[in-house]
Amino acid sequence: DIQMTQSPSAMSASVGDRVTITCRASQGINNYLAWFQQKPGKVPKRLIYGSSSLQSGVPSRFSGSGSGTEFTLTISSLQPEDFATYYCLQHNSYPRTFGQGTKVEIK
Amino acid sequence: EVQLVESGGGLVQPGGALRLSCAASGFTFSSYRMNWVRQAPGKGLEWVASIKEDGSEKYYVDSVKGRFTISRDNAKNSLYLQMNSLGAEDTAVYYCARGDLLDWGQGTLVTVSS
Numbered sequence: 001d002i003q004m005t006q007s008p009s010a011m012s013a014s015v016g017d018r019v020t021i022t023c024r025a026s027q028g029i030n031n032y033l034a035w036f037q038q039k040p041g042k043v044p045k046r047l048i049y050g051s052s053s054l055q056s057g058v059p060s061r062f063s064g065s066g067s068g069t070e071f072t073l074t075i076s077s078l079q080p081e082d083f084a085t086y087y088c089l090q091h092n093s094y095p096r097t098f099g100q101g102t103k104v105e106i107k
Numbered sequence: 108e109v110q111l112v113e114s115g116g117g118l119v120q121p122g123g124a125l126r127l128s129c130a131a132s133g134f135t136f137s138s139y140r141m142n143w144v145r146q147a148p149g150k151g152l153e154w155v156a157s158i159k160e161d162g163s164e165k166y167y168v169d170s171v172k173g174r175f176t177i178s179r180d181n182a183k184n185s186l187y188l189q190m191n192s193l194g195a196e197d198t199a200v201y202y203c204a205r206g207d208l209l210d211w212g213q214g215t216l217v218t219v220s221s
Contacts, residue, residue, distance in 0.1 A: 001169075034207065034208065036152070036208070038152075043202065043211045043212070043213060043214065044144075044152060044202075044208075044211060046207075046208060046209050049207060049209075055209075085151075087151065087152050089152075089154075089208065091207050091208070094157065094166040095154060095166065095167070095168045095169070096142075096154035096157070097154065098151060098152045098153065098154065099151075100151055101151040101152070
């Protein structure tokens with residue numbers, strides 16, 4: 001099984017900050033990497049697919065990058081509505097595996 | 108508009124069984140792989156199972172293999188998850204999700220407790 005190691009597990013940031021979250025796969029996943037945002041009590045929302053493709057309707061301050069086994073989600077300028085938990089997911093092979101999540105909190 | 112509506116959750120005793128359903132609309136159901144994903148209270152997301160468009164291939168996370176069965180009825184635009192031998196570790200909100208998890212239902216809560 002492919003393990004997804006996400007870091008950090010939590011972080012505090014201020015509005016306007018640049019935020020970077022990393023996900024490392026235990027083996028290559030051919031860029032089949034997606035990022036999700038989940039707010040408390042809400043359904044997860046896909047932000048990025050194919051490592052770097054922005055989902056329609058998602059603000060351009062979100063971007064994804066990486067290849068092979070190392071991937072990054074970047075929020076260029078954190079907005080109040082971005083405080084949430086973020087998860088990566090590999091969908092290259094079964095079983096699908098999520099990262100442990102990164103909770104982005106207000107500093 | 109894509110809609111996924113789960114049902115069938117509830118309180119069940121350890122060792123019991125439950126069948127979840129997901130009613131799909133707004134897209135051609137038979138053209139998409141479908142998934143179940145769960146989230147235990149206060150925990151992260153866990154992919155549970157997937158089924159191919161025609162139901163010919165099914166995949167499971169190790170922790171549910173032999174206990175859970177995913178199935179679908181393309182004529183009824185419905186996805187199912189039969190859950191047997193339930194334990195406390197299965198307590199979670201269960202979501203159905205389309206394709207590569209682009210669209211999700213609102214989830215149904217399964218609580219395993221005596």
